[in-house]
């Protein structure tokens with residue numbers, strides 16, 4: 001059977017070898033500790049689950065939802081954007097529900113890109129931006145994210161001929177995989193760049209509610225005029241520990257929202273209404289509850305960073321996101337170091353090179369594992385003697 005070029009051109013699934021090794025270790029009865037999987041171990045808040053129980057008995061919720069989402073959910077999103085970021089949104093035309101942000105991020109390319117168009121994408125970056133670009137038959141132009149630039153793309157370095165053909169610019173702060181945050185001035189520059197070149201600005205803001213040390217990440221929609229040029233993708237997955245329920249939202253420019261609607265209404269039938277009602281309840285979560293959850297992650301962040309410091313690895317504590325992005329020791333690549341950690345310690349970390357060539361030289365550790373696994377992982381790292389790079393291949 002011949003598969004479409006579209007799927008054959010996809011980059012190979014990067015965790016195949018790691019998954020094989022994990023399975024082999026588990027088969028030997030070894031306890032593998034994974035810092036590789038980004039799925040909150042903290043449960044969905046109880047009031048949100050109670051709302052689902054009620055909503056599941058409501059007959060209209062047994063029927064097809066509307067693609068764009070329940071008016072009440074869109075209103076709740078607009079209200080949340082207003083109170084959290086001071087951003088004004090018309091729930092009727094500027095907000096849409098998504099089956100998780102990933103779904104919208106993948107689909108928007110089909111509404112905005114044609115073959116021959118360019119998408120400006122971060123390297124390293126969340127892989128779904130590029131998958132959408134490839135599925136639409138368009139081309140990526142990679143913007144390196146470098147430590148010396150605070151992991152922000154240098155928009156001035158984009159060649160004029162590329163900017164001319166570019167139709168979309170992807171940005172993502174708090175960032176996966178680097179954990180970096182962006183100040184409002186960066187969003188102002190991105191909005192100005194998008195305006196100048198007539199490019200749609202697409203901001204993936206999924207981690208704004210996971211932040212530490214009192215830091216409050218900003219939204220692109222706080223920039224005056226941002227709504228003229230683009231939309232923001234957001235998600236309830238990480239904000240309220242709801243990955244399994246699949247609920248996200250797109251907010252911003254009504255034409256871009258309409259492009260997404262045209263794609264989605266021809267492919268899916270929207271988010272289960274009972275899940276959107278959970279979302280309405282989740283968006284009412286008091287700040288204190290979100291802060292308490294973040295404090296748990298912050299303790300984990302600090303313990304992981306201490307353990308890595310014990311190995312001589314210099315790590316900047318992230319102000320937000322669920323990631324610790326650590327440089328590998330001299331002489332190692334991302335892959336040799338991740339392999340050494342797996343072989344010697346039965347610990348899974350993700351090689352930074354999986355997220356793009358500029359991720360080389362780093363590993364990523366996720367903070368969503370259970371506390372007892374974190375204890376065990378930190379204990380193993382603390383007792384480890386760094387291997388000679390030549391001995392690992």
Ligand SMILES: Cc1ncc(COP(=O)(O)O)c(C=O)c1O
Nearest residue numbers: 100101102126176206235237248
């Ligand atoms: C940067 C980024 N964007 C989007 C998503 C997808 O979020 P959702 O669960 O809402 O689909 C993730 C998930 O890990 C992510 O890391």
